[in-house]
Amino acid sequence: GAVVSQHPSWVICKSGTSVKIECRSLDFQATTMFWYRQFPKQSLMLMATSNEGSKATYEQGVEKDKFLINHASLTLSTLTVTSAHPEDSSFYICSARDWTSGSVYEQFFGPGTRLTVL
Amino acid sequence: KQEVTQIPAALSVPEGENLVLNCSFTDSAIYNLQWFRQDPGKGLTSLLLIQSSQREQTSGRLNASLDKSSGRSTLYIAASQPGDSATYLCAVRMDSSYKLIFGSGTRLLVRP
Numbered sequence: 001g002a003v004v005s006q007h008p009s010w011v012i013c014k015s016g017t018s019v020k021i022e023c024r025s026l027d028f029q030a031t032t033m034f035w036y037r038q039f040p041k042q043s044l045m046l047m048a049t050s051n052e053g054s055k056a057t058y059e060q061g062v063e064k065d066k067f068l069i070n071h072a073s074l075t076l077s078t079l080t081v082t083s084a085h086p087e088d089s090s091f092y093i094c095s096a097r098d099w100t101s102g103s104v105y106e107q108f109f110g111p112g113t114r115l116t117v118l
Numbered sequence: 119k120q121e122v123t124q125i126p127a128a129l130s131v132p133e134g135e136n137l138v139l140n141c142s143f144t145d146s147a148i149y150n151l152q153w154f155r156q157d158p159g160k161g162l163t164s165l166l167l168i169q170s171s172q173r174e175q176t177s178g179r180l181n182a183s184l185d186k187s188s189g190r191s192t193l194y195i196a197a198s199q200p201g202d203s204a205t206y207l208c209a210v211r212m213d214s215s216y217k218l219i220f221g222s223g224t225r226l227l228v229r230p
Contacts, residue, residue: 004161032216043122043220044207093161097216107216109154109161 006110023094029074030096038091124221141208156205
């Protein structure tokens with residue numbers, strides 16, 4: 001099946017610094033990628049939808065200037081958490097849709113990135 | 119605003135038991151519902167998708183039912199195995215978009 005990777009798998013950073021997380025579709029092209037955030041014992045919450053070559057669409061309550069998303073190619077989307085604070089510590093998960101898939105609902109999820117901000 | 123709740127939050131059973139995981143949602147006007155499995159260090163894996171017009175879907179030892187009017191879905195796992203240990207997530211779509219609204223999951227442990 002289709003594989004989505006994320007890098008890094010975990011990261012620890014100091015408050016005020018920026019962190020970039022990569023999401024790659026390894027064996028398919030993804031016109032659309034999604035970024036989720038999951039706090040401990042809570043639901044995955046969609047943060048934004050990333051379309052290749054265009055600006056991301058952010059969910060209500062998600063600061064687009066704080067969570068910068070770039071989807072410059074059909075296999076790579078990046079999420080940059082700018083000026084990170086301890087409350088940004090969370091598990092960030094991406095998913096990607098295979099544009100050749102006949103199923104509009106098929107999304108492939110990455111393994112997630114654990115971010116800890118000290 | 120749609121809210122998805124999963125009960126119980128955690129479940130521990132001996133191997134071989136049949137079990138039921140519950141999912142409820144506040145707005146019954148869903149487009150479809152999907153069950154996922156989440157393993158540590160791995161991505162989510164889709165298990166079953168039920169369209170709003172369907173009552174159930176089956177895949178191997180898994181059976182998912184949907185009662186849209188009452189806002190409930192159940193995932194039935196027959197003859198559980200230690201390899202079934204994972205977190206099970208239920209998610210709904212409200213329209214034909216890709217957007218999923220997730221529950222917080224049920225952490226299942228199947229003891230050998």
